[in-house]
Amino acid sequence: MNKELSMEDMLNEVEASMKSVRKGQIVKCKIVSVRDNELIVSTGSMFDGILPRTEININDNVELKDIFKEDEELELLVLHVNTSENEVTLSKKRIDSINTWKELQELYNSKEIFEVKVKEVVKGGVITEIKGERAFIPASQLSVRFVKDLNEFVSKDLKVKIIEFDKEKKKIVLSRREVEAAEVEAKKNSALESINKGDKKHGVVTRIAKFGAFVDLDGIEGLIHLSELSWRKVKDASEVVSVGDAVEVYVIDVDKESKKIALTLKEAKDNPWNNIENKYAKGSVHEGTVVKILDFGALVELEPTVKGLVHISQIEEEPVAKVSNVLNVGDKVKVKVLQVSEENQKISLSIKEAIERPVEDLSEFVDDNDSMGTLADLFKEKLGKLDLK
Structure with a gap:
């Protein structure tokens, strides 16, 4: 039986030795010998196979004997057939490339994210492998x-995905931006779920706009409108904050559908209108500065964040046709508080009511002994002394 098997093996070997190989064919080989710059392999045909080091993806400082062992099987591509020497030149690098492009096609189709290291900068971008x-x-x-x-x-190592792929042209275009954008969106959604109206948050100013300042709240941006930067009037956000500033803000509104967050820098305890009805009580007189002229009156600033309105009818005793004929921006005026509302943040003022009028002394006309005298009698006596001619 053993003799029959041995004969069968011999016949198989003879049959295999008669087989030929052709350029471009992929063959399964077995390593016969590992040398410094090449591998000698059996191709299962009449030809011996040579696999040069240059056709192997291997670093220059790595020895072939450290990677390959005798009797190890490899799948190789036939590069050249030398019939006179009964030798074929083979390539592992080309087979690896074929398999690599198959894997890359799968990466592109699946939109899988993987990591690469940037090698160099070229015109318009960077190169990696x-x-x-x-x-x-x-x-x-x-x-x-x-x-x-x-x-x-x-x-640097970057997480990327393939966004353009052309096997024929050997073209691979990657994107880190799409990966980063997806990460930012996921972080934004997570942050949004943890934010509620009334929350006190710490953030960093990321950019300044005409209408306010944007603040990063650990993954999601919120807006501080100009009117919410300070209790005083702010014309430009840069008057209060700068990019990079660490700030403590309060959430005044959250729209989770549109992913918009409204913030404020103003603290309720610092509201200048708190206790305003006691500070500027009805009937009290104060000094202020005219800060704006209107058709129907003037705004007078009592303190940097508190202004009141003097109606045109409350400027002088005599009718005023045009406010600017009487008042100018920057004028210092005394005003009397007519009405004040903390809830509506409004103060009505009067200039004419704040003017002190001299009071005529009528004591000389009062007879301490005549308790029955009347005020009419006193005026009658006074008028009698006047020369009306």
């Missing part, structure tokens, strides 16, 4: 933020 193949990341796809210097990414 995936499984030995060059790939390009355009500058616009490096980050969700503006990138001024591409060199900051060299030697």
Whole structure:
């Protein structure tokens, strides 16, 4: 039986030795010998196989004997057939490339995220490698933020996905921006769920706009409108905050559907209108500064964040045709409080009522002994002394 098997093996070997190979064919080989710069392999045909080091993806400082062992099986691509020498030149690098492109196609189809290291900066972006193949990341796809210097990414590991893939042209375009944007969106949604109206939050000013300042609240931005930056009037957000400032804010509104958050820097305890009805009690007189002229009156500032209105009818005793004929911005005036409302944050003032009028002394006309005298008698006596001619 053993003799029959041995004969069968011999016949198989003879049959195999008669087999031929052709250029471009993929063959299964077995390592026969490991040398310094090449591998000698059995191709299962009449030809011996040579696998040069240059056709193997291996670092220059790595020895072939440290990677490959005799009798190890490899799948190789036939590069050249030398019939005169009965030798074929093989490539592992090409097979690896074929398999790599299959894997890359799968990565592209699945939109899978993976990590790469940036090798160098080129015009318009950076170069990296995936499984030995060059790939390009355009500058616009490096980050969700503006990138001024591409060199900051060299030697850095980045999480990316393939956004363009062409096997025939060997073209691979990657994006870190899409990965980053998805991470930012996930972080934003998580942060949004933890924010509620009335919360006190710590954040950092990220940008200044004409209408206010944006603040990052650990993954999601909120807006402080100009009117919420201070109790005083603010014309430009930069008067109060700068980009990079750490701030403590209060959440005044949250719209989870539109993902908008309204913030304020103003604390309720600092509200200048608190206890205003006692500070500027009805009937009290104060000094203020005219800060604005209106058609129907003037705004007078009592303190930096508190203003009251002097109606045109409350400027002088005589009718005033035009406010600017009587008052100018910057004028210092005394005003009397006519009405004050803490709830509505309004104060009505009067200039004419604040003017002190001289009171005529009528004591000389009072007869201490005549308790029955009347005020009419006193005026009659006074009028009698006047020369009316």
